[in-house]
Amino acid sequence: MNNLKKIDPDIYDLVKAEEKRQKEVLEMIPSENYTSTAVLETLGTVLNNKYSEGYPKKRYYQGNAVADSVEILAQERAQKLFGVPYVNVQALSGSVMNLAVYLALLEPFKGKIMGLSLQFGGHLTHGYPASASGKFFQSVQYTLDENARLDFDAIEKMAMKERPDIIVCGFTAYPRIIDFAKFAKIAEKVGAYLLADISHISGLVVAGAHPSPVPHVDIVTTTTHKTLRGPRGALIMVTEKGLKKDPDLGKKIDTAIIPGLQGGPHDNQTAAIAVCLLEAAKPSFKKYSHQIVSNSKALAKELNDYGFDLVSGGSDNHLILIDLKNKNVNGAVAALALEVAGIVLNKNGVPNDPMPPFYPSGIRLGTPAITTRGLKEKDMKKVAKWIKAALDEVTDLPFPKDKEERSAFWKKFKSDVVKNKKLVQIGQEVKTFMVKFPMP
Ligand SMILES: Cc1ncc(COP(=O)(O)O)c(C=O)c1O
Structure with a gap:
């Protein structure tokens, strides 16, 4: 990207920053993936x-x-x-x-x-x-x-x-x-x-x-x-x-x-x-897709064993939906804490969710992108352990129902969470682990 670097260093730097971010995290938004270099070209x-x-x-x-x-x-x-x-x-x-x-x-x-x-x-x-x-x-x-x-x-x-x-x-x-x-x-x-x-x-x-x-x-x-x-x-x-x-x-x-x-x-x-x-259409893609499902099932089992309430009890495909009501933590809070820990997923509504879409009761995660990076079933143990440890940091953090209280809570939480030592440490561990898996 020599031309871009010369003509617009600001955008060049932003692209490089995003490349670094994608390389260093567990990208677990189920609708995202790493497309191939041929596609990007x-x-x-x-x-x-x-x-x-x-x-x-x-x-x-x-x-x-x-x-x-x-x-x-x-x-x-x-x-x-x-x-x-x-x-x-x-x-x-x-x-x-x-x-x-x-x-x-x-x-x-x-x-x-x-x-x-x-x-x-x-x-x-x-x-x-x-x-x-x-x-x-x-x-x-x-x-x-x-x-x-x-x-x-x-x-x-x-x-x-x-x-x-x-x-x-x-x-x-x-x-x-x-x-x-x-x-x-x-x-x-x-x-x-x-x-x-x-x-x-x-x-x-x-x-x-x-x-x-x-x-x-x-x-x-x-x-x-x-x-x-x-x-x-x-x-x-x-x-x-x-x-x-x-x-x-x-x-x-x-x-x-x-x-x-x-x-x-x-x-x-x-x-x-x-x-x-x-x-x-290639045989390698068939293998990849089946690995997505195997990883999702393995991860669901680990999360279940940690006492997470998985919507429908598990996963048959590429995604897992966790209802966090039993952990007394809001989905938006959980998603932000996990991001600090290098685990990128999204807050998500759960069936009959009493909360509004911006502050829903659950999180959604999936295995398509991490499977592209080369993670296998055995790695899901590690991923689940990090998720559990990160969420332990915010478990029993009641989310205010009142709108104004919620806004004050959210402001304070946002500034506190990035300083949470345990979350930052998990983020470092995730980074050290993920850079070993090549990104297209
Ligand atoms: C089932 C389904 N349909 C349609 C869309 C919309 O796709 P896009 O974001 O490209 O508009 C999405 C995106 O998440 C989806 O999950």
Whole structure:
């Protein structure tokens, strides 16, 4: 990055600081990963300079022969890897990808989405009232049962009553296997489209570490930057089943992306998606994905043994959700303490959380990124021990319910926590350990 260093030393220094941070911590946000150097190289190519509004062979601007080849390659690789007949690779992010599906299939303000409530592990774009999906479309939200599992009887009852146009399955904070066939039965019964948003688990799906939704659903969406380990971006895929229901489904989705929601695609991003799909088709990726799950299960066992209350009791995939109410510590407090200890994860709501989203009762963590670094099951003992030791520093730190008291508490906690000797010491141990594992 010699040019960057010369032209803009401020941004250069910030990039280097972030590189150092990523190298020295346990990166455990389940939606993050370390993409490959090849993907990063592709993002930084001259493909960034091109405007390619439209689709291959039907562009609005000239000079798109290379962009066409790039996009066709990305489409073909996705079709092969996921086993679907149609793919749109242009959505710039996961939020736009889901909005495009709704725009393609629903009449604004009349069409109805039925998704898992955010508080129970759904995503904002699955019909949350404050998101465009909940503002411009009607939305109803299902929840989980008392064991934090999908409650198919309740989902069916709600679908029969509400008659949604689209049912969304696939989640943001659900640590268990999703039974797509059961969702399909319900969607068929009420005549709804079934959308599987597999953003979190698509890497596991292509590797066979989680069942594929493709035989059961009409549309599959996924971001490309989570377990799939690619650049930021998204895929919208229509299955054979979806095309049988509506042969124009693909075309409708293309139109929803442009002119519906976007202008020009990011060709450098499309090319980097193609690279990540090539990497994800390799046997080494299969091994990697299965290791993610083995690590998550091993970590869940260790945390369980330490008395942590894991939502649903454990993990079948890449993520773990911990309810911290029994430790009498707020999720926001825990996440900040853990960051000082070099363990980076996120605060998260838990089912039936009495607390607001910014100060939720839980934390969410996952193994995709640390597995990319090369950590194995035996290392999870160490990781769990650090988490336990760090959280011991803040256990029984009651969180004020009153807003003003909370603000004073938070201010003091923020300044105190960075000076906590034990947390700083764990952070040093984590750093010494992690720098031994190469980062792409
Ligand atoms: C299930 C799911 N769908 C969609 C998204 C949105 O993706 P993006 O952040 O790229 O807009 C996310 C992001 O976390 C997600 O978890």
